[in-house]
Amino acid sequence: MPHREDYTEFTPEQYPPFPDSQEFPGVELKTISLQKLLDHDSTEEDRVFEACKGRGFFYLELGGPESGETILKGSEEIARVGERFMALPNEEKMKFTPNKKELFGYKMLGATKVDSTGTRDSAEFFNVSKNDMIVPDNEMVRPWPKEIMEKKSLFADYSRSAHGIGMLVMDVLARQLGIDPEEIKSRHKIEERAGDHVRLTRGPPRKTVEMPEIQTPSHTDFGTITILMNWLGGLQVWSESSRKAGPLEPDVPGEWLWVKPKKGCAIVNLGDAAVKFTNGVLCSGRHRVIPSPGEQGKWPRYSIVYFVRPVDHSRLKTLKGKGVPPADDMDEEGVEAKEWIFQQAMALGSTHIDQKN
Numbered sequence: 001m002p003h004r005e006d007y008t009e010f011t012p013e014q015y016p017p018f019p020d021s022q023e024f025p026g027v028e029l030k031t032i033s034l035q036k037l038l039d040h041d042s043t044e045e046d047r048v049f050e051a052c053k054g055r056g057f058f059y060l061e062l063g064g065p066e067s068g069e070t071i072l073k074g075s076e077e078i079a080r081v082g083e084r085f086m087a088l089p090n091e092e093k094m095k096f097t098p099n100k101k102e103l104f105g106y107k108m109l110g111a112t113k114v115d116s117t118g119t120r121d122s123a124e125f126f127n128v129s130k131n132d133m134i135v136p137d138n139e140m141v142r143p144w145p146k147e148i149m150e151k152k153s154l155f156a157d158y159s160r161s162a163h164g165i166g167m168l169v170m171d172v173l174a175r176q177l178g179i180d181p182e183e184i185k186s187r188h189k190i191e192e193r194a195g196d197h198v199r200l201t202r203g204p205p206r207k208t209v210e211m212p213e214i215q216t217p218s219h220t221d222f223g224t225i226t227i228l229m230n231w232l233g234g235l236q237v238w239s240e241s242s243r244k245a246g247p248l249e250p251d252v253p254g255e256w257l258w259v260k261p262k263k264g265c266a267i268v269n270l271g272d273a274a275v276k277f278t279n280g281v282l283c284s285g286r287h288r289v290i291p292s293p294g295e296q297g298k299w300p301r302y303s304i305v306y307f308v309r310p311v312d313h314s315r316l317k318t319l320k321g322k323g324v325p326p327a328d329d330m331d332e333e334g335v336e337a338k339e340w341i342f343q344q345a346m347a348l349g350s351t352h353i354d355q356k357n
């Protein structure tokens with residue numbers, strides 16, 4: 001008999017492959033090499049620009065560079081932290097719900113409405129603030145569970161690497177669009193407080209063959225760019241890219257296509273802030289998560305996501321660049337990022353967020 005300490009429900013080495021069947025139509029995504037982007041390979045820069053103007057989703061091959069290796073190894077270690085936290089009794093987990101209009105902390109199963117009739121989601125997640133992980137304990141602004149505090153340096157390294165990778169991509173995109181890269185850098189300084197976080201998500205195994213439940217409802221990410229690690233199918237993108245869909249439902253005809261996890265790669269996607277900065281030249285792809293398909297559905301599904309977001313007090317508005325069509329808001333001050341993120345989260349049907357400052 002294995003000891004309790006040996007038990008782990010996050011066991012990527014045991015997962016069956018994504019089913020090879022027409023029943024589960026997949027999306028074709030470009031695979032971009034992190035090493036080539038670091039080397040300023042101009043063909044790779046053109047490819048990533050195309051991917052971000054198109055669907056706004058691509059695979060990023062991580063192996064080799066230090067930051068990529070940190071994400072590859074760190075995501076598995078963080079998933080195990082997630083497993084330990086999610087196994088705690090509910091009352092323990094509920095001590096860490098968000099406060100003050102922020103999204104950090106625990107979201108229980110069912111806290112998000114997934115459609116206009118009020119059906120609830122079926123995944124739980126924990127958002128770990130980048131800023132609290134990269135400062136000494138006495139400068140942290142929230143209490144964190146012991147499971148996370150024990151691994152604070154892991155979260156700090158992971159946050160720095162994921163943030164760095166996100167900024168590398170944004171720097172390429174800014175140059176392609178003739179936007180002054182400083183406009184992007186100054187809005188994403190890692191030491192300044194931002195909504196950036198590492199999200200640890202657990203979705204339960206699939207209950208029925210029909211896969212009726214929604215683990216994470218249809219949405220576009222709110223921030224600038226997202227670095228996602230997952231090991232089991234479940235993520236789907238809407239087949240048609242849309243730059244102005246409302247919060248929950250796609251507004252253009254299409255279908256959900258599966259995004260198959262790809263070994264050694266992160267799935268990277270742009271968020272609504274990148275759309276705002278570029279007046280819709282870049283795309284924030286609509287996506288959702290349902291239980292894993294076929295045999296994969298017997299396992300609980302973990303994903304580790306890093307959201308790069310504009311710093312709290314920066315302003316969201318269209319930036320100037322030769323590749324950016326002029327917009328009405330270019331000479332305005334713009335809305336504060338913290339308020340924008342809060343508004344977006346509320347529009348998505350979140351009921352667990354504290355609406356008071």
Ligand SMILES: O=C(O)CCC(=O)C(=O)O
Nearest residue numbers: 201216230235289303305
């Ligand atoms: O779990 C996943 O694969 C994606 C999760 C996601 O889209 C999100 O948390 O915003």
Ligand SMILES: [Fe+2]
Nearest residue numbers: 219220221287
């Ligand atoms: Fe997302």
